[in-house]
Amino acid sequence: MxxxxxxxNPEDIERLLVELFAKKEYNSELDFYETILNISKNxxxxxxxxxxxxxxxxxxxxxxxxxxxxxxxxxxxxxxxxxxxxxxxxxxxxxxxxxxxxxxxxxxxxxxxxxxxxxxxxxxxxxxxxxxxxxxxxxxxxxxxxxxxxxxxxxxxxxxxxxxxxxxxxxxxxxxxxxxxxxxxxxxxxxxxxxxxxxxxxxxxxxxxxxxxxxxxxxxxxxxxxxxxxxxxxFINQTAAAYKAIEGLVHRVRADESSVWHKAVDEFNSRFRVPFIVSVSNEEKDKVLLNGLKLQSLEYWFCSICGADANRICEHKKEEMVQVSERNLTGGNENSILSQGERRAFYLLNIIFEIKYRKENKIPTIFVIDDIADSFDYQNKYAIAEYLKEISDTSFFRSIILTHNFDFFRTLKQRLEIKAPEEEGDWYFLAEKRGDQICLVSQKDTNIIDPFEFRGQDSCFFIYQNCNRDLS
Structure with missing residues (x-):
């Protein structure tokens, strides 16, 4: 070359050849390899x-x-x-x-x-x-x-x-x-x-x-x-070999991620109370690019029977629903058919996928969750607790959960059932600002009966979950 x-420079060359000969935007080296092989045929x-x-x-x-x-x-x-x-x-x-x-x-x-x-x-x-x-x-x-x-x-x-x-x-x-x-x-x-x-x-x-x-x-x-x-x-011979290897890898990754998306979508539909269901498109033309890889896109079906009632999980069939675009689901406040809490639940779908993908591929991860309860409708807070429970039960996941919401803190403390060994120290804390200091008050063996005793104080509940002293 x-x-x-x-x-x-070489980067400009790759982009130029793809846009000029393939007449599409450059997204990955795979696009470049395909273009070079087509140029050779021409x-x-x-x-x-x-x-x-x-x-x-x-x-x-x-x-x-x-x-x-x-x-x-x-x-x-x-x-x-x-x-x-x-x-x-x-x-x-x-x-x-x-x-x-x-x-x-x-x-x-x-x-x-x-x-x-x-x-x-x-x-x-x-x-x-x-x-x-x-x-x-x-x-x-x-x-x-x-x-x-x-x-x-x-x-x-x-x-x-x-x-x-x-x-x-x-x-x-x-x-x-x-x-x-x-x-x-x-x-x-x-x-x-x-x-x-x-x-x-x-x-x-x-x-x-x-x-x-x-x-x-x-x-x-x-x-x-x-x-x-x-x-x-x-160069063509080398490109053909590289393309074949990368294409095989892409197919494997696509199959793996497609499976994870199906699981994430099924879990989202079963756990969250929203007036729509999500499905994974099976159409090749609907596949979208994610980091240069072709993956299934999602379809959104709004239940006109349930309407805006998100108090129960929708049990109607897809045939009784109307397919809508993501834009109509999550557009501006004046255009969206979802409430703010429902929109936040919708965005959580990507997080569910990421957690499942990391879990299936055993990727050690530290999650920092900051006041997540305030982002969702009341009915969906407990679905969040289920995901935090799933994280706590996974040996290679670690999490630090912070919240100002006492009710959510108490729910997590009961739901996660984390038992910290004595040598590991406490895992539940109340963070308080005292003067010019931040103090962590152990809540491991404490049952807070009156949350109003913290009213007016600059305080935050803190759960240090599944984290031993050495996070390496």
Whole structure:
């Protein structure tokens, strides 16, 4: 993929290829692998790929040139460029020495390369590219260097360049382009100005004028890949192997998480008192992305028979309900068909899934639960207590539960039935602010009869559950 580094950095390349060839947003490496494999298949059937591999993607396709308000997005500028390209090609074809493969720019590069190779300092008798295109650099009979040949060559190139640039029609087109680019003057536009004399770029601009930008971008990248030869073939083989491995992993994870979602949804429907039920969609088209993995989406069914009555668990069949969107369930207060407490119960569904997923995969976890009772309707507080009980019964889960609600504290103390060994210390506390100190008062063996004795005090009940001294 080295050729594509013409674009930017590797992250940009992955995102660009997915958005350009797959025409979708980049979500994960899996998208990138799929795109690369599809590109490879397209190249096998696409025999006509332009030779544009020497063109730098970033010089042509950037915010100033092809972005919003960019040079090439203006139809007038594209018309100017089209006229410039047509006249440029015509002058090159009419030239005695130049052609589209060897322009004045190419000749100047040849002189520079000859100097670097100490051509003018040696008795080399090799015929150069310039000579092949008509330049007489030395006396072919004597094969001796003419001391003035370098100056003569440079002067010849200067004259030919002058003839090209002094053409009235050509110079008018070039001046018009210069004027627009100078108004947007940046390093990028200056580079583009220099670039449009390159024969490869001129050819590409001609191609660009006949196609949309996305198509031109794809063709340029195709040319990079074709030019990379065996390197791209090796990369494709590696990509295919990686894709197969990752796809297998995704299928396994999807199956595991799908099973957990079904359990979480069943538990939510059975425990919580809300006027709707949740089901897991079985439609492939309804699968959604979670961290780059395709998972089942959820369906929400509102019970019009129960209405807003959340005092009992809905026992009506799905056929008697109306399917609604998550937006209608949880939208703003004026739009939502659920009460605030019911909406909070709905959001708890994700937490239920997370707990079950961690439990099935035996992931050690510390949960910090802060005043959770105040977030739900009275009827659903006891469903919360059931989940906290489930956490307390799991050996690799730890939890720290805080609440200002005395009734909820007493319910948990009775429901969780946590017995702390003497050597572990107390696990139930009342946190009180006394002066400038926070004091933890043991509630392990204390039955608080009058909660109003704490009224007006800055106090909080604190349960340190299933946590030994070493939490590592």
């Amino acid at each position: 080295a050729k594509i580094n013409h674009i930017s 190249l096998e059937t696409n025999e006509k790929v332009g030779s544009f591999s020497q063109i730098k993607y970033g010089v042509i396709f950037n915010e100033k040139i092809t972005g919003k308000g960019g040079f090439l997005l203006d139809s007038r500028n594209r018309s100017l460029l089209k006229k410039y390209v047509e006249r440029y090609k015509q002058l090159i074809e009419e030239s005695k020495y130049f052609n589209l493969n060897f322009t004045h720019t190419s000749a100047e590069k040849v002189v520079s390369q000859m100097e670097e190779a100490h051509y003018f300092d040696t008795q080399s008798k090799k015929e150069t590219k310039a000579e092949q295109n008509g330049f007489q650099l030395y006396n072919k009979q004597s094969k001796e260097r003419d001391p003035k040949e370098k100056e003569e060559l440079i002067e010849e190139i200067r004259k030919l360049r002058s003839e090209l640039l002094n053409d009235l029609e050509f110079s008018a087109h070039l001046a018009a382009i210069d004027k627009v680019l100078d108004a947007k003057s940046t390093k990028i536009t200056k580079k583009f100005k220099e670039y449009i004399f390159d024969p490869d770029v001129v050819d590409f601009l001609s191609f660009l004028g006949k196609s949309d930008l996305s198509f031109a971008k794809r063709e340029l990248i195709y040319s990079y890949l074709v030019d990379s030869g065996d390197s791209f073939t090796i």
